[in-house]
Amino acid sequence: MDRNSPHRQGKAVEIKGVSKVFGTFQALKPVTFDIYENEFFTLLGPSGCGKTTLLRMIAGFEQPTTGEIALRGANIQGLPPHRRRVNTVFQSYALFPHMTLEQNIAFGLENVGWEKERREARVADMLRLVHMEKFAARRPQQLSGGQRQRIALARALAPEPEGLLLDEPLSALDLKLRQAMRDELRTLQRQTGITFVFVTHDQEEALDMSDHICVLGDGEIQQLGTPAEIYEEPSNRFVADFIGETNFLDADVVSVEGERATVKVSLGMTLNAPQKKAETGRPAVMSIRPEKISIPAQDGQIPMEGTIVGVNYLGGYTYYMVETGKTKLRVSLRNSLSRSGMFEVGQPIKVSFAADSARVLGA
Amino acid sequence: MTPRHETSGWKNPGWNVWGLLPTHLIMLCTLIIPIGIIILVSFSTRGPYGGFDYVFTTAPYKQILFNEGWSGELEFNPQYLIVVGRTLVLATVTTLICLLLSFPVAYFISLQKASLKVVLIYLVTLPFWVSMIVRVYSWIIILGNDGVIEKTLRFLGVIDDMDSLLHGDFAMLVGLVYSYIPLMILPIFASIEKLDGALVEASHDLYGSRWTTLRRVIVPLSQPGMLAGSILVFVPCLGAVLEPMILGGGKTMMMGNLIQLQFGPARNWPLGAAISIVLMASVLIFLLWRGLRAVRKESRELAA
Numbered sequence: 001m002d003r004n005s006p007h008r009q010g011k012a013v014e015i016k017g018v019s020k021v022f023g024t025f026q027a028l029k030p031v032t033f034d035i036y037e038n039e040f041f042t043l044l045g046p047s048g049c050g051k052t053t054l055l056r057m058i059a060g061f062e063q064p065t066t067g068e069i070a071l072r073g074a075n076i077q078g079l080p081p082h083r084r085r086v087n088t089v090f091q092s093y094a095l096f097p098h099m100t101l102e103q104n105i106a107f108g109l110e111n112v113g114w115e116k117e118r119r120e121a122r123v124a125d126m127l128r129l130v131h132m133e134k135f136a137a138r139r140p141q142q143l144s145g146g147q148r149q150r151i152a153l154a155r156a157l158a159p160e161p162e163g164l165l166l167d168e169p170l171s172a173l174d175l176k177l178r179q180a181m182r183d184e185l186r187t188l189q190r191q192t193g194i195t196f197v198f199v200t201h202d203q204e205e206a207l208d209m210s211d212h213i214c215v216l217g218d219g220e221i222q223q224l225g226t227p228a229e230i231y232e233e234p235s236n237r238f239v240a241d242f243i244g245e246t247n248f249l250d251a252d253v254v255s256v257e258g259e260r261a262t263v264k265v266s267l268g269m270t271l272n273a274p275q276k277k278a279e280t281g282r283p284a285v286m287s288i289r290p291e292k293i294s295i296p297a298q299d300g301q302i303p304m305e306g307t308i309v310g311v312n313y314l315g316g317y318t319y320y321m322v323e324t325g326k327t328k329l330r331v332s333l334r335n336s337l338s339r340s341g342m343f344e345v346g347q348p349i350k351v352s353f354a355a356d357s358a359r360v361l362g363a
Numbered sequence: 364m365t366p367r368h369e370t371s372g373w374k375n376p377g378w379n380v381w382g383l384l385p386t387h388l389i390m391l392c393t394l395i396i397p398i399g400i401i402i403l404v405s406f407s408t409r410g411p412y413g414g415f416d417y418v419f420t421t422a423p424y425k426q427i428l429f430n431e432g433w434s435g436e437l438e439f440n441p442q443y444l445i446v447v448g449r450t451l452v453l454a455t456v457t458t459l460i461c462l463l464l465s466f467p468v469a470y471f472i473s474l475q476k477a478s479l480k481v482v483l484i485y486l487v488t489l490p491f492w493v494s495m496i497v498r499v500y501s502w503i504i505i506l507g508n509d510g511v512i513e514k515t516l517r518f519l520g521v522i523d524d525m526d527s528l529l530h531g532d533f534a535m536l537v538g539l540v541y542s543y544i545p546l547m548i549l550p551i552f553a554s555i556e557k558l559d560g561a562l563v564e565a566s567h568d569l570y571g572s573r574w575t576t577l578r579r580v581i582v583p584l585s586q587p588g589m590l591a592g593s594i595l596v597f598v599p600c601l602g603a604v605l606e607p608m609i610l611g612g613g614k615t616m617m618m619g620n621l622i623q624l625q626f627g628p629a630r631n632w633p634l635g636a637a638i639s640i641v642l643m644a645s646v647l648i649f650l651l652w653r654g655l656r657a658v659r660k661e662s663r664e665l666a667a
Contacts, residue, residue: 061564081567088568094561098583107579108569157571
């Protein structure tokens with residue numbers, strides 16, 4: 001696994017063969033990976049994929065069924081949550097309603113025994129960091145969702161944890177706020193230099209903020225890599241489907257040559273494209289992203305004849321639904337390059353794509 | 364167009380008054396009128412053969428504090444004041460003991476799994492299914508001469524002989540705590556149950572040990588239950604009759620007995636009524652004080 005991030009330093013969290021069984025339900029199959037110091041690491045997957053369970057095991061709220069977890073090289077297996085130097089931002093924020101915001105932020109500092117002066121200075125710093133200085137004496141009930149979010153962050157960051165765990169913290173916010181909080185979270189991570197472990201089911205959030213993403217599905221790791229790697233080089237059908245949008249075409253693998261494979265695609269053409277896990281004689285799929293299909297067709301690419309059956313104008317982009325044979329392809333076109341409305345429903349059209357931008361994925 | 368619901372019967376102002384009439388009638392007949400009668404009685408004159416005559420006087424209230432001498436001069440007599448004082452002290456101490464004992468019980472029950480919780484809560488309420496008189500009498504067997512406690516202590520060789528535990532403030536206190544403790548456990552349990560589990564996790568996450576979490580998160584957040592329980596225990600304690608009668612013996616009285624005594628054997632209804640009004644007034648003052656404190660706290664928070 002290539003992890004040549006510029007942030008790469010020591011290992012912050014090591015997950016070694018960790019699995020979790022609830023009763024008879026296997027929530028997480030044994031997984032092994034490392035999270036590095038000072039990176040924004042995202043656990044991404046659909047609900048029920050085990051991502052929250054994994055986060056709760058790092059925090060200490062759940063015990064792994066097998067395997068162990070190390071924090072900065074030290075095994076933390078069996079330590080209760082209050083003996084682990086990681087802090088959590090809860091999905092519901094879980095701010096203490098009977099304490100002011102200041103008291104909320106000071107809570108962790110008091111428990112680790114900071115003296116009063118140092119504590120007060122830190123609380124003030126934290127309030128400033130999240131732009132909530134004016135609200136110090138308020139109570140959580142008097143805040144909006146976004147403000148609570150900020151205080152939850154300040155409270156978790158105050159004791160200078162070795163890692164900050166975030167459990168879908170943006171899911172309770174409205175769209176506009178969520179966008180703003182993404183930038184803020186990213187900035188906070190850079191400012192503090194603390195390793196963030198972020199759990200989300202929102203692939204856009206993950207691509208936007210992360211240094212590395214671990215895609216989880218069906219209780220196991222589907223792929224681990226940078227956002228670009230995961231989007232451009234999905235390791236299987238699940239990842240290609242879950243991250244962003246794509247067109248899948250059924251394909252038969254004719255031959256595999258190292259990193260590439262020759263396949264016969266359901267549309268009739270035979271082509272040679274980069275592959276993952278393809279096996280000769282076995283069925284596979286070819287994935288091609290909507291923005292990688294040229295409309296109209298370009299010379300030197302693989303052409304396809306079809307008809308436009310749908311147009312979705314989305315401002316910056318227009319999505320065209322192109323029917324070729326029995327297959328419908330989703331094609332996106334940036335509107336800066338060509339005026340929208342250039343193609344119309346019912347219009348015959350020729351589209352094309354480069355074999356190199358397609359990916360052959362084994363089942 | 365007017366929405367239909369605005370013209371329908373439920374929004375009709377007449378319905379708002381007449382619809383609530385049964386409730387108002389019940390309140391009037393069973394609460395307001397009887398209290399009015401008691402107030403009347405408390406200001407009337409004791410009849411020659413018990414009962415009372417409607418002759419206005421403040422004598423019953425004076426009688427609470429003073430003895431009337433032969434020549435009509437008032438002489439301070441603290442006997443009833445002592446009863447009132449003892450009642451307040453016993454009710455307060457009972458409430459405090461109930462609080463201290465109930466919290467661990469309620470917390471323990473809340474930690475159990477759902478099916479066991481139901482059973483435990485049922486067990487807490489179980490004594491209510493047995494007559495209060497029987498339950499209080501049973502303490503005589505435990506505390507009395509040659510009772511369970513004395514026999515046990517003697518068997519263990521701790522003591523040779525002891526004064527009876529019965530007939531005194533201690534026995535009354537035991538009886539009161541025993542009688543009213545379920546009324547404290549239930550609201551505290553409800554409060555702890557409502558507590559958001561994420562808050563407990565957040566406390567642990569922020570380096571709070573189990574003890575810290577209990578002290579700084581769970582106890583403060585179950586305060587509404589403690590408050591409700593305190594009122595539910597304190598108020599009936601003020602009017603307790605059975606415990607002082609059976610366990611206190613004739614020697615130590617509480618306000619409840621005093622009132623009963625005046626209406627019964629002493630045949631002094633006006634005095635009994637006056638004491639009742641004093642008792643009711645002290646309960647009202649206590650509840651008003653709590654209410655005002657809660658309101659003030661709320662407005663302070665809103666102002667912050």
